[in-house]
Each structure stands twice: as C-alpha cells, then as structure tokens.
C-alpha cells in the first residue's frame with residue numbers, strides 16, 4: 001500500500017510534527033454539554049460552539065426520536081428526486097420566519113451552503129467583495145464561481161488603498177472595492193456576521209449603507225450568531241438593526257441551533273428558487289435526515305417562544321467578561337460569547353498559552369490555545385466560548401481556575 005504519495009506525505013507529516021503544527025484531537029467520552037468527560041475525568045467545557053446549551057437538550061433529543069419514528073432514519077435521495085418530506089418544508093418556513101427572510105433552502109452543512117451560493121448566481125461580469133477574514137467555506141464557495149473578486153481589509157469600510165502594517169501588503173477598504181467594481185453587472189458583498197477568532201461583529205449598518213450607495217447585494221454568514229445575537233436572537237442583522245436590509249443569510253445548525261449538522265441559505269424567493277434548480281451541493285447531495293430536521297424545528301419553536309436562553313447567554317457572557325477583566329487578564333473587548341484571552345504581551349506567548357490550557361484541564365476546565373498560523377504571530381490566545389448551558393457555579397469555577405493558573409504562571413498578581 002505504500003507508494004510515492006504516501007512516502008511524500010510521511011515526510012510532510014513529520015515536518016508538521018517538528019513544527020508543532022500537527023493537529024491532534026482530544027477525545028470526549030460523554031455527550032456534548034457544559035460537563036463532559038475527557039480522559040476518564042470530568043471537565044467543564046468552555047470551547048464548544050454550543051452557545052445555547054442545546055447540544056444535548058432533552059426536548060431536541062425527544063424531537064429527533066419522534067421524527068425517526070414517524071419519518072424514518074434517512075431519505076436515500078436528493079431533495080428533487082424523492083427526498084423532500086413535509087417536515088423539510090416546515091423547517092424551511094420556520095427558519096424564514098425566524099430570520100425575517102422570504103424563503104430558505106436546506107443543505108447538509110453551512111460549508112455546503114456557502115459552496116452552493118455563489119456559482120449559480122454570479123458570473124464573469126459580476127463582482128464578489130469579501131472581508132479578508134471570512135470563513136474558509138465562503139472563500140472556497142467564491143473560488144467555485146467565475147465572478148471577479150475583491151477582498152477588503154477586515155472590517156475596513158473606507159475608500160482607501162494603503163499598506164497594512166500587519167501584513168506589509170497593500171490593502172483596500174470596502175468602499176474602494178465597490179468603486180472599482182462599479183462597471184460590473186451585479187456586486188455582492190460577503191461577510192461573516194461574527195468572526196470566530198476575535199468574536200468581533202460585522203459593521204452591518206455601514207455595510208448596508210455602502211451597499212445601497214453602490215447598488216450591491218449583501219450576503220452574511222451568520223453561523224456564529226444565529227439563535228443568540230440581537231434582542232430576540234435572530235442574528236447579526238437584528239443586533240445591528242438592519243433586518244430587512246440584508247439580502248442573503250447563510251447559517252449552520254451545527255453551532256447554537258442544536259449542534260448536530262445542517263445549514264441553510266435564506267433570501268428572496270427568486271434566489272432560493274434558482275438555487276433549488278442550480279446549486280450543485282443541493283442537486284447532487286443527500287437530503288438532511290429527519291432526526292436533524294425534527295430537532296431543528298424544535299429549536300426554532302423554542303427560540304420563537306422565549307428569549308430565555310439567549311438572555312441567559314448574554315448574562316453569562318457579561319459576567320465572565322467583567323470578572324476576567326477585573327482579574328487582570330487581557331481580553332478582546334466586545335459582547336460576543338467568544339471571549340479571547342490574549343497572551344501576546346507575555347514572553348514566549350505561544351508556549352505559555354499551550355501550557356496554560358493544559359494546566360486548565362488539570363483544574364477541570366476544558367479550553368484550547370490558538371497560536372500561529374491559526375492566528376497572527378503575537379496574537380496567541382485561549383479562546384473561551386460561553387454557553388447558556390453554563391450555570392453560575394461553572395463560570396465561577398472557570399474564573400477561579402484562570403486566576404489560579406494565571407498567578408502560577410506569573411501573568412497576573
């Protein structure tokens with residue numbers, strides 16, 4: 001079974017190990033939740049995208065069971081041959097209502113949704129203008145499409161082109177890109193709603209204003225926002241008060257909305273009808289299974305009936321951010337439940353962050369360190385993710401552990 005390719009890969013893999021870049025996976029021996037079991041020991045989980053604590057919620061598990069009983073395990077078909085059930089249409093309608101959009105199309109993942117979106121809608125006479133820090137799936141989706149491409153410096157709304165000191169390369173602001181693309185037939189601005197490394201939130205108000213000024217379409221991937229950002233949890237468009245001004249939203253069911261799998265695109269009816277006919281990951285990939293559809297319908301019902309979960313997440317996040325700042329940690333300011341604890345100002349910060357995360361697990365707190373090349377050099381961090389599944393005592397335990405380890409490693413007094 002060994003050949004030139006496997007020999008080549010063995011060398012490459014060794015090089016990853018040598019550079020400490022090889023990704024190893026820690027194994028969880030329980031259900032996903034606030035309390036998990038890692039290496040036979042209990043730990044409190046502070047690194048899942050389980051923002052609303054729904055991953056193992058009894059109502060979702062019950063709803064998934066019920067749909068397995070009534071609609072079966074799988075569809076063995078794509079949607080347009082014989083893979084659409086009544087429940088798929090129910091879910092699409094509920095998501096549309098929740099997000100305030102006309103119609104919705106389901107995919108097996110948001111990665112697939114972003115892979116599906118651009119190519120059928122835009123051609124070589126069109127422009128896609130993308131935030132430089134957009135998610136890999138947006139970048140790949142754009143690669144599949146023949147449209148002309150612009151990238152604007154992360155979050156930079158201006159009509160400028162200048163050297164970016166972070167990269168030493170020329171970088172443009174969004175307005176400059178829009179001006180350069182003014183002769184294209186259609187212009188689409190693509191952005192993450194919330195960015196996963198810093199937990200910063202796209203300036204959708206400014207983006208929508210510029211889109212109106214330059215006749216562009218706005219696409220937001222709200223995977224790290226849907227279900228909890230905004231006062232009723234609709235997402236970044238609610239948080240930034242631009243509901244009705246964002247044209248297309250893609251999002252995942254694999255984070256706050258239960259955490260299993262699945263994703264969707266929501267937008268104008270014509271866009272969704274067109275994608276049902278032309279989007280390759282929809283036409284040539286299997287239907288989302290009934291269990292996932294049933295549980296996600298339950299999520300929509302829960303979130304439209306009450307804001308309790310997103311309210312609790314907001315309280316937990318505020319509390320954690322305030323207490324960690326008081327303890328003396330360097331935290332990227334903001335309101336998102338992604339809370340980056342920064343290590344850049346300490347000597348040997350990459351090693352320090354890894355050592356810190358390992359010591360935290362000994363204290364029963366599961367957090368992960370991120371270093372170059374996942375984040376820029378000197379931006380080493382532990383990324384904490386707060387959940388509505390955390391109780392006050394969980395958060396207090398995490399703060400106590402952070403403080404203890406921070407003192408041991410000489411980071412705080």
Ligand SMILES: *Cc1c(COP(=O)(O)O)cnc(C)c1O
Pocket residue numbers: 108109110111112114135137192196221222223224251252253254261262263
């Ligand atoms: C997680 C994520 C995705 C991928 O979602 P899946 O449903 O897991 O494929 C896409 N976009 C963004 C912004 C994400 O954070």
